[in-house]
Every structure is written in C-alpha cells, then in structure tokens.
Amino acid sequence: MVEWRSICPPHRGRRSSGCNGSILPPSRPNGLSQSSENQGVALMARQWKAIVIGAGGSQAQAMLRGIARAGATEGWLAIDRAWRPQARAATEELGFAVQELNPLAQPETLRKLLESTSLVVNMAGPYYKTGFAILDAAIERKTDYIDICDDADITLPMLERDARAKESGIAALIGMGSSPGTTNILIRSAVDHLGPVDDVDIYWTVDVADLTEAAIRHFWHCFNLVDADGTIHEVTGWAGLERRQVDFPAPVGLQSVVRLAHPEPLTVPRFLPVKRASNFGGLNPEEALVTAWALAHIADEQRSGGEFTDPAASLFRHYRERRVGAPRIGSGMIIDVHTAGSGLRFAAGSDGGMDDSTGIPAAAGALLMLEGKINRRGAFAPEVVSPADFFETLRRVSTGGGGLSLFRLEGGVATERLRIRDLVAGDLSQREVA
Numbered sequence: 001m002v003e004w005r006s007i008c009p010p011h012r013g014r015r016s017s018g019c020n021g022s023i024l025p026p027s028r029p030n031g032l033s034q035s036s037e038n039q040g041v042a043l044m045a046r047q048w049k050a051i052v053i054g055a056g057g058s059q060a061q062a063m064l065r066g067i068a069r070a071g072a073t074e075g076w077l078a079i080d081r082a083w084r085p086q087a088r089a090a091t092e093e094l095g096f097a098v099q100e101l102n103p104l105a106q107p108e109t110l111r112k113l114l115e116s117t118s119l120v121v122n123m124a125g126p127y128y129k130t131g132f133a134i135l136d137a138a139i140e141r142k143t144d145y146i147d148i149c150d151d152a153d154i155t156l157p158m159l160e161r162d163a164r165a166k167e168s169g170i171a172a173l174i175g176m177g178s179s180p181g182t183t184n185i186l187i188r189s190a191v192d193h194l195g196p197v198d199d200v201d202i203y204w205t206v207d208v209a210d211l212t213e214a215a216i217r218h219f220w221h222c223f224n225l226v227d228a229d230g231t232i233h234e235v236t237g238w239a240g241l242e243r244r245q246v247d248f249p250a251p252v253g254l255q256s257v258v259r260l261a262h263p264e265p266l267t268v269p270r271f272l273p274v275k276r277a278s279n280f281g282g283l284n285p286e287e288a289l290v291t292a293w294a295l296a297h298i299a300d301e302q303r304s305g306g307e308f309t310d311p312a313a314s315l316f317r318h319y320r321e322r323r324v325g326a327p328r329i330g331s332g333m334i335i336d337v338h339t340a341g342s343g344l345r346f347a348a349g350s351d352g353g354m355d356d357s358t359g360i361p362a363a364a365g366a367l368l369m370l371e372g373k374i375n376r377r378g379a380f381a382p383e384v385v386s387p388a389d390f391f392e393t394l395r396r397v398s399t400g401g402g403g404l405s406l407f408r409l410e411g412g413v414a415t416e417r418l419r420i421r422d423l424v425a426g427d428l429s430q431r432e433v434a
Contacts, residue, residue, distance in 0.1 A: 048117040049075035049370055053103060053134060054124030055096075056080030056087045058212055059148065059177070062359025063123065063366070066397030068094040072367060077117070079103065104133055114141040121366050122147040125214050128154045128221065135161060135379075139168045144369055148177030148362050150218060152226040152261035155180075155381075159267070162378040172379040176365035177358040179204060180263040183335060184382035185390050187268055189424050190337035190344045192387070196273035198339040202264055203246045204281045205255040206331045208288035208320055210353045216316055217309070220296035222260035222281065228269070235300040238293065244280055248332030249349030249405070255332070256289060257282040263381065271383035274337075284329045291319055331357075341412035344423075348404045356399065363397040364390055387424045 054060055055078035067073055073095035080087070081102035091098050103110035104124065114120055114137050122134045127149040135158055138145040145165075149155060158174050165172045175181055179202070187200055211219065223235040242259040262279040269277055283289045299312035330351040337343045350357075365385070368374050373389045406423060407414035422428045 046116055046118050048077050050119040050121055050366060051077045051079060051113055051117040052121040052123060053079050053113075054081075054122065055091060055098075056083050057123055057214070058355045059359045059362075060121075060123035061087055061090065062355040063121070063362045064091060064094055064096060064359075066360045066363030067366070068096075069398070070363070070367060070393075070396040072370075079113070081105075104130060107133075107137070110134070110137050111141055114138055114143040117143060119144045119146065119366060119369055121362065123362070125149070125151075126217055126221070127151045127158075131158055135172060138172065139164050139170060142168050142170055144170050145172040146176050146362065146365050146369060147174060148181065148358055149175045150177060150180060150263060151221055152263050152266060153221075153224065153230070153232050155263040155266055156226075156230045159270075159379050159381065162380070164379075166378040169377060171369060171374055171377055173365055173369065173374065173385075174379060174381055175263050175267070176362050176382050176385075178354070178361055179333065180267065181358070181361045181365070181382050183264055183333075184267065184271075185385050185387050186335055186346050187264075187274075187337055188272060188383050188385070189387040189420075190335075190346075191272050191274065193423055193426070193428055194337065194339075194343055197337055197343060198275045199336070200264070200268050200274050200277040201334075201336040201338075202262070202277070202279045203244070203248075203257055203334040204332065205246070205248060205252060205257060205284050205329075206281075206354060207329050208283045208285070208323065209326070209328060210331065211283070211320065212354075213313065213317070215354065216292075216313055216320075219281075219283065219292055220299065220309075220312070221301075222262060223293060223296040224261055224300070224302055225259065226261045226266065228266060232302060234302045235293075235297045237297065238290075241293070242280075246280070246334060248334060249347050249403070251351055252284070252330045252332035252349040255282060255284050255329075256286045258289070258293070267381035267383060271381055288319075288323075292316065336409055336412075338409050338412075341409065343409045344418075345407045345409045345414045346404060346420075347407065347414065350403050360398050361390075361394065364393040367393050367397065391421075391424050 076096050078091050078096045079099050079101050083100050088098055103113055120138050120143050124130050128151045131149055131154050135145055225233045244257050245254055246257050247254045257280040260279055260281045265277040265279050268274050283292055295312040295316055299308035328351060332349040335346040368389055376384050406418045406420045408416045
C-alpha cells in the first residue's frame with residue numbers, strides 16, 4: 001500500500017487553507033500533446049497536466065514563476081521532498097497544488113505519480129544520480145518527460161532511451177535549461193540560416209556567488225571530460241587543463257575558462273549538421289576556478305568513488321561564504337557558430353543570477369510540450385525544438401529584457417550587430433553573414 005500525503009487544491013493569490021486531505025479527483029487536462037489516438041484516449045483520464053519533482057529548488061522555483069506569468073498554473077502539482085516554508089508558501093501563492101514527498105525513495109509512489117500526469121518535469125538533480133530513475137519510470141508509464149540535465153556523462157545514456165521512448169509513444173526532452181537548452185536552440189537557429197558548419201564553440205563564466213550546493217557539485221563533475229563515445233576521464237592536473245582567456249560583454253570582461261564536459265559537444269553534432277562542438281567554462285573570480293578545480297581533483301569520483309565529495313563540498317561552501325560581500329563580476333556567455341571563423345556569434349553579459357536563466361527556458365519547454373508544439377517522439381535534445389516556437393513561448397514566461405546580442409563573425413572577430421528576431425524569423429539575408 002502506498003501512503004500518499006494530502007494534496008491541497010491551489011488558490012491563486014493566497015495560501016491554501018482548509019484542505020480536507022483528499023487527493024483531487026481526476027479531471028481531463030487541457031492542451032495535451034497526444035502522440036497517437038490510443039495514447040490520447042489514455043491521457044484524457046489523467047489528473048494532472050504536469051507534475052514537477054524537485055519543485056522547491058531555486059531553479060525550479062524560477063520555472064514555476066514562469067508558468068505563473070503565462071497564466072498556466074491550473075493542473076500543475078509541485079512536489080519536493082523537504083519544502084522550505086518560504087518556497088512552499090511562494091509556490092502556493094502562485095496557484096500551484098503542493099505536496100511534500102520523496103518519490104525517488106519510493107519507486108511505487110513514483111510510478112503512481114507518473115500514471116496521474118501527462119508530463120513530468122524533473123528538476124531533481126544531480127542527474128547523474130536521479131535521471132535514469134524518473135526517465136525510465138516515465139517511459140514505463142507512458143508519460144512525457146522534460147528535465148534540465150547538464151551532466152555530460154548521463155546525457156548520452158539518457159538519449160539511448162530513444163527507441164524505448166518511441167515505442168512507449170512519449171516525448172523525452174533532455175536538457176531544457178539555459179546551457180544546455182537555450183544554447184542548443186540558438187545554435188539550431190544559426191545553422192538553419194548558415195547551413196552546415198564546421199565548428200560550434202561555447203564559452204561561459206559564472207559568478208561564484210551564484211553557485212548553489214547542487215551547482216557546485218555539477219561544476220566539479222564537469223572536470224571529468226567525456227568523449228563522444230561516452231568514455232569518462234579522470235580530473236586532470238592543472239597543467240593538463242586546456243585554458244583560454246575570453247573577453248565577455250560588460251559587465252563581465254576578460255575571464256579565464258577551461259575545457260569542461262557538457263552536453264552540447266555531444267548533442268550538437270548528433271542532431272545538427274555540425275562537425276565539431278566545444279565547451280569552455282569557468283567561475284569568476286579566477287581564484288574560485290582554481291579552488292574548484294583543486295577540490296574536484298582531490299575528490300574526483302572516478303578515482304575515489306565519491307568518498308571525498310561531501311567533505312570537499314563543505315570546504316568549497318566555506319570558501320564561498322567567506323567571500324560574502326565581495327564585489328560581483330557577473331555571468332557571461334559567447335557562442336560562435338562558424339566555419340574557419342566566418343559565421344555568427346551570440347554574446348551576453350549580465351549581473352543576474354543563474355536561477356531565471358535556467359528555470360525560464362524550462363518553463364517554455366514544458367508549455368511547448370503540453371501545447372503539442374513538440375511533435376517528435378523518443379528521447380532527444382533541445383536542438384529539435386523550433387526556434388520560432390521557443391522564443392514565442394519564452395516571451396510568455398519571461399520577465400522581459402535580456403542582454404543577448406547577435407553579431408556577424410569574420411575571421412573570428414565579431415563585427416556588425418544583427419537582430420536575433422530576424423534570424424529566428426528567417427528574415428536575415430545570406431549576404432549579411434557571407
């Protein structure tokens with residue numbers, strides 16, 4: 001017998017009260033994506049449009065705020081294993097149903113949850129520990145799936161569920177955050193315009209003040225480089241790191257980055273006509289990058305089996321807390337899509353944090369799936385998402401603004417500024433980037 005905790009119906013604009021402790025009766029979700037006539041009939045009886053697992057995390061909270069901006073909270077259930085009171089209150093205020101539950105510790109509960117929803121949004125990282133359990137259960141229960149997985153070593157095995165997902169008739173969108181996620185779709189928009197290219201080079205830097213506990217562990221994981229065939233390498237010594245200096249847009253400026261494992265170098269050549277893709281990332285200031293590498297090298301799970309991961313995380317948390325009040329640098333990204341230095345460059349610099357930049361694209365991806373705008377079945381990466389559909393939906397869930405710019409790239413140098421809206425709409429003439 002599975003023990004369910006009570007689910008209180010949402011009340012938009014105020015906290016839920018007076019819940020009678022019962023599970024809400026089944027109702028037909030609106031706007032569902034149906035992979036086939038038979039599956040569509042089955043989904044009609046499902047209680048929820050979407051269930052979010054790991055909903056109390058900071059990036060999940062940003063995603064839920066995005067869904068609320070679009071006025072789409074009806075039929076959504078937000079689950080977390082241990083809600084912080086402030087996060088739970090904020091989620092209820094937005095209009096979501098809320099439940100405290102750890103389905104990953106209760107496989108039968110997880111299966112029952114997935115039987116009750118059309119879409120599961122997996123925000124419970126790290127994905128190299130949680131990804132398989134939820135994705136496999138979603139395939140088994142014929143439930144569409146989306147996550148923000150940014151662990152390179154797990155991305156390929158998750159994509160290898162493609163045949164099983166197709167047979168089940170579901171869509172499984174792997175890595176629909178900022179990077180991967182928005183990055184992949186930007187690259188897709190550039191390739192749609194340019195045609196086949198030789199190289200995609202991604203550069204990013206994150207202010208150390210913005211790292212959550214989960215992000216710290218993920219960043220260390222990135223030092224374990226992953227080959228295209230899935231081979232995972234130990235963390236190299238400092239001399240073995242491939243380092244570059246990259247000048248990001250203001251306010252970030254010149255920063256050190258190193259080659260890191262990330263999903264885009266694995267998925268971009270697989271889903272797009274691109275020969276090679278690289279990923280260079282870092283923390284700023286540079287001392288944070290050096291500190292993170294040193295602890296990752298000491299605690300390398302490929303060598304230690306995770307024995308030193310928790311103590312190393314505590315040390316890095318102490319280092320970060322010691323820097324409280326230090327001047328911020330901000331975060332930046334550059335994506336070059338080119339052949340021999342000629343093509344397009346996307347560039348952004350911001351003093352904002354990581355939560356919105358990751359959670360808001362996930363909100364857009366979830367709505368695209370629920371609204372039937374992603375028709376592909378199987379397990380796939382964000383490169384398959386229509387850029388026009390994505391950016392149209394992104395406007396519905398975002399706070400507005402944004403510092404992303406597009407440039408012509410000539411000889412590896414950014415020259416004329418172009419309009420992203422023209423690129424996405426297909427109105428950028430070939431001569432503009434020739």
